[in-house]
Amino acid sequence: xxxxxxxxxxxxxxxxxxxxxxxxxxxxxxxxxxxVGQLRLAGCQADAGLPDMTxxxxxxxxxxxxxxxxxxxxxxxxxAWQQLMVRxxxxxxxxxxxxxxxxxxxxxxxxxxxxxxxxIYDVRTPHGTxxxxxxxxxxxxxxxxxxxxxxxxxxxxxxxxxRDMKAAGMKVTFRATGQTGILIAGSGIPLDAVVADFIAxxxxxxxxxxxxxxxxxxxxxxxxxxPSYAGVTVGLxxxxxxxxxxxxxxxxxxxxxxxxxxxxxxxxxxxAAHEACARVTNPEARVIGISLNTKDMEEEAxxxxxxxxxxxxxxxTIDPARTGCAPIVDVLRRL
Amino acid sequence: xxxxxxxxxxxxxxxxxxxxxxxxxxxxxxxxxxxVGQLRLAGCQADAGLPDMTxxxxxxxxxxxxxxxxxxxxxxxxxAWQQLMVRxxxxxxxxxxxxxxxxxxxxxxxxxxxxxxxxIYDVRTPHGTxxxxxxxxxxxxxxxxxxxxxxxxxxxxxxxxxRDMKAAGMKVTFRATGQTGILIAGSGIPLDAVVADFIAxxxxxxxxxxxxxxxxxxxxxxxxxxPSYAGVTVGLxxxxxxxxxxxxxxxxxxxxxxxxxxxxxxxxxxxAAHEACARVTNPEARVIGISLNTKDMEEEAxxxxxxxxxxxxxxxTIDPARTGCAPIVDVLRRL
Numbered sequence: 167x168x169x170x171x172x173x174x175x176x177x178x179x180x181x182x183x184x185x186x187x188x189x190x191x192x193x194x195x196x197x198x199x200x201x202v203g204q205l206r207l208a209g210c211q212a213d214a215g216l217p218d219m220t221x222x223x224x225x226x227x228x229x230x231x232x233x234x235x236x237x238x239x240x241x242x243x244x245x246a247w248q249q250l251m252v253r254x255x256x257x258x259x260x261x262x263x264x265x266x267x268x269x270x271x272x273x274x275x276x277x278x279x280x281x282x283x284x285x286i287y288d289v290r291t292p293h294g295t296x297x298x299x300x301x302x303x304x305x306x307x308x309x310x311x312x313x314x315x316x317x318x319x320x321x322x323x324x325x326x327x328x329r330d331m332k333a334a335g336m337k338v339t340f341r342a343t344g345q346t347g348i349l350i351a352g353s354g355i356p357l358d359a360v361v362a363d364f365i366a367x368x369x370x371x372x373x374x375x376x377x378x379x380x381x382x383x384x385x386x387x388x389x390x391x392x393p394s395y396a397g398v399t400v401g402l403x404x405x406x407x408x409x410x411x412x413x414x415x416x417x418x419x420x421x422x423x424x425x426x427x428x429x430x431x432x433x434x435x436x437x438a439a440h441e442a443c444a445r446v447t448n449p450e451a452r453v454i455g456i457s458l459n460t461k462d463m464e465e466e467a468x469x470x471x472x473x474x475x476x477x478x479x480x481x482x483t484i485d486p487a488r489t490g491c492a493p494i495v496d497v498l499r500r501l
Numbered sequence: 502x503x504x505x506x507x508x509x510x511x512x513x514x515x516x517x518x519x520x521x522x523x524x525x526x527x528x529x530x531x532x533x534x535x536x537v538g539q540l541r542l543a544g545c546q547a548d549a550g551l552p553d554m555t556x557x558x559x560x561x562x563x564x565x566x567x568x569x570x571x572x573x574x575x576x577x578x579x580x581a582w583q584q585l586m587v588r589x590x591x592x593x594x595x596x597x598x599x600x601x602x603x604x605x606x607x608x609x610x611x612x613x614x615x616x617x618x619x620x621i622y623d624v625r626t627p628h629g630t631x632x633x634x635x636x637x638x639x640x641x642x643x644x645x646x647x648x649x650x651x652x653x654x655x656x657x658x659x660x661x662x663x664r665d666m667k668a669a670g671m672k673v674t675f676r677a678t679g680q681t682g683i684l685i686a687g688s689g690i691p692l693d694a695v696v697a698d699f700i701a702x703x704x705x706x707x708x709x710x711x712x713x714x715x716x717x718x719x720x721x722x723x724x725x726x727x728p729s730y731a732g733v734t735v736g737l738x739x740x741x742x743x744x745x746x747x748x749x750x751x752x753x754x755x756x757x758x759x760x761x762x763x764x765x766x767x768x769x770x771x772x773a774a775h776e777a778c779a780r781v782t783n784p785e786a787r788v789i790g791i792s793l794n795t796k797d798m799e800e801e802a803x804x805x806x807x808x809x810x811x812x813x814x815x816x817x818t819i820d821p822a823r824t825g826c827a828p829i830v831d832v833l834r835r836l
Contacts, residue, residue: 362736394739426637443731
């Protein structure tokens with residue numbers, strides 16, 4: 167499994183707004199202690215709240231990896247970036263990228279990495295091969311974020327849970343399954359790019375046997391009710407053998423992302439489907455709380471919706487961005 | 502999608518018994534009309550019931566592909582085979598193989614294929630790339646074989662259904678999803694080797710829009726209740742959007758293959774799980790019959806078990822190897 171060297175220099179390029187730099191901003195938000203600074207080109211409108219540095223200053227400050235924290239128009243990497251990356255490699259840094267286009271496919275950068283004995287981490291590409299899943303139970307506790315659709319906050323909920331569980335004195339590790347999560351955690355497996363036969367096995371490897379009182383918070387993907395990606399989700403759920411699941415739902419989204427007018431499945435139906443799936447490998451698995459994404463709502467309406475949801479399903483309900491995760495952490499601590 | 506040229510010369514090597522030649526024997530059993538002959542080395546104990554031929558005789562008889570129809574100890578390919586393959590390529594034949602080791606990784610064979618402009622089909626390796634599944638309904642009817650475990654007869658049931666539906670005058674195509682099925686059908690997609698994100702999309706491509714009265718019989722894989730492979734199955738079921746499913750069950754197997762003492766899930770539970778999954782993309786999907794693998798039973802006990810199963814689940818029940826598929830073909834014809 168891939169393990170990126172830290173600390174990072176966060177490269178924000180010429181991101182035209184904060185959203186275009188969201189990968190780098192996210193890494194700085196969740197792993198401030200792993201970031202020595204940020205490098206921004208002329209015109210960059212994103213800010214990760216880190217000291218601005220040149221490559222040379224970052225190398226002197228101990229940076230080990232040049233992390234591409236911005237998206238590019240059409241996924242292309244321009245000439246100026248290539249020169250920067252070559253110089254970063256020369257200064258002893260590795261390169262990490264979650265872009266669709268692989269940095270390792272750029273001849274100049276690949277050759278420089280070879281010359282300077284440095285690594286390029288294209289985190290969308292799985293690193294190494296994985297075993298077939300066994301379904302055999304392993305020690306340690308696991309909570310998996312699941313959901314009613316893609317891109318609704320499963321990674322965010324997982325990172326917030328990790329933060330609040332740690333604050334509560336629990337032993338906890340975030341296990342990343344997507345490219346942004348991997349850049350934040352510094353390790354993980356890009357599950358959607360693993361060969362079908364090995365999805366569950368990859369997750370068993372991602373979240374290995376651990377101390378009985380240790381929790382893995384595993385980043386969820388898609389939903390078992392997704393017509394395109396359910397295979398990924400089901401392999402993830404079965405490989406995770408979760409003791410607990412947190413159901414993430416977008417409070418105001420009505421149709422599934424990228425699927426025309428297909429309605430988002432209901433919370434009750436989605437809970438039942440995930441519990442049925444998870445119980446194939448862990449008969450005790452259950453959804454123990456709901457994480458409601460209310461970012462498009464006003465505070466008062468959002469808090470009312472959170473209360474209504476808790477009441478309706480009889481489960482502790484949070485929006486980690488508004489309420490933190492305390493009610494769910496309480497349940498996990500008692501499991 | 503891969504399309505192998507026919508007719509075949511079936512190569513049985515020095516298979517030490519009939520089972521070691523089962524791929525070639527299966528191709529000859531289900532596609533006799535696509536086979537010009539068989540090539541056997543000294544000591545071969547398998548027989549596909551085809552005329553024995555040399556490479557030269559096969560080429561003269563019009564053979565287009567040298568099909569490796571035997572397994573080898575440890576998946577290795579010996580020197581004598583390589584010389585034969587090079588000669589086959591020189592004579593204008595392609596090579597097709599379902600072995601784990603790739604024929605295209607043998608330098609001498611690969612170079613000969615390039616020299617003579619011939620193809621090597623390693624059917625365990627997906628050919629080309631696949632789209633993300635859409636979940637959008639498409640015309641044509643589809644029946645998918647599903648099951649309670651791996652290696653219980655989903656391919657066999659699918660091929661028997663195709664044969665009997667054709668005999669009943671229905672328009673029907675077998676769609677292969679595993680290496681043996683692909684060699685028999687001459688085309689297909691090795692679903693277990695597709696990248697996780699594209700499983701459902703690969704199946705949508707494998708079974709495209711068709712005439713409203715045309716049936717695709719889609720070869721099933723594993724089970725949605727399999728702790729290792731359920732991701733493959735779920736992607737297959739959702740991509741297939743089956744109008745009908747036939748549940749394949751091994752009448753005398755008690756524990757799942759390769760999973761220690763894990764019991765085989767029950768038929769009722771497995772039907773419910775597959776129907777729930779299939780209804781995500783086709784709300785009308787249902788299991789319309791049961792195919793019972795009774796090969797380890799005496800005739801009388803087998804027929805009694807088939808009758809008991811039909812009675813218990815209220816579904817037409819067959820063992821295609823004993824009874825043919827008539828009761829299930831009748832249901833499909835009325836759908």
